[in-house]
Amino acid sequence: MLSNIVEFFSNGSNLVFFVFALLIIGGAIFMISFTKVVHMVVALAFSFLSLAGLYVLLEAEFVAFVQVLIYAGAVSILMIFGIMMTKHRDEDKAPPPRQTHNILLGIGILGLFGILFYAIQTADFPVENVSLAQDNTLEIGTRIFTDHVIPFELMSVLLTVAFIGAIVVAKREED
The missing domain is CATH 1.20.120.1200 (NADH-ubiquinone/plastoquinone oxidoreductase chain 6, subunit NuoJ)
Known part of the structure; x- marks a missing residue:
């Protein structure tokens, strides 16, 4: 080993x-x-x-x-x-140290x-020969705009809705 x-x-x-x-x-x-x-x-x-x-x-x-x-x-x-x-409130009080918790946490981390x-x-990992694309950027663009165009557009709509929601929430807090 x-x-x-x-x-x-x-x-x-x-x-x-x-x-x-x-x-x-x-x-x-x-x-x-x-x-x-x-x-x-x-x-x-x-x-x-x-x-x-x-x-x-x-x-x-x-x-x-x-x-x-x-x-x-x-x-x-x-x-x-x-x-x-x-x-932000100026409440930066640190919680009291918990020695037992930290010791158990360390033991758990070492065990994991x-x-x-x-x-x-x-483990026995199989070795595979994978050929990489010559131009990664071209391959990513081709895949996004041909094979995955629907998820790409759905993500753009989702981000736009999230942006509008953030503006609405910020406007309500201001009032």
Whole structure:
């Protein structure tokens, strides 16, 4: 089992994948651990950027670009503007520390990690040869506007309705 770990880390792309995975998980943990909302958004943006790096490693450059542009950029800035535009109470009281809860949580996390590690090490994954498209962006555009045009249009209608609903809700709070 130890030889599998050494073999895994001997490949450079596996090592980079492991680093990006740790950065994504770390950003997510920081996001749920912070108490200030702006710090949470920054941690979430850090996770989004790390996920874009993972997409680059998987040779999905277009998806990585969209990840940075839409999620790390637009969504994070939208969340920060939403935080700044709303009123917040100054109640930043931290809950009392629960030692028993934290110890049980740590034991559960280590147990889950151990079970997943054992399952992955003993699993036999089939190797398939998959041919990648030469131009990922062209292939994505072709698939979206030919095979998946109905779901694409339904998502645009759904986003428009959500945007109008957000405007109505914001207008009611103002009155």
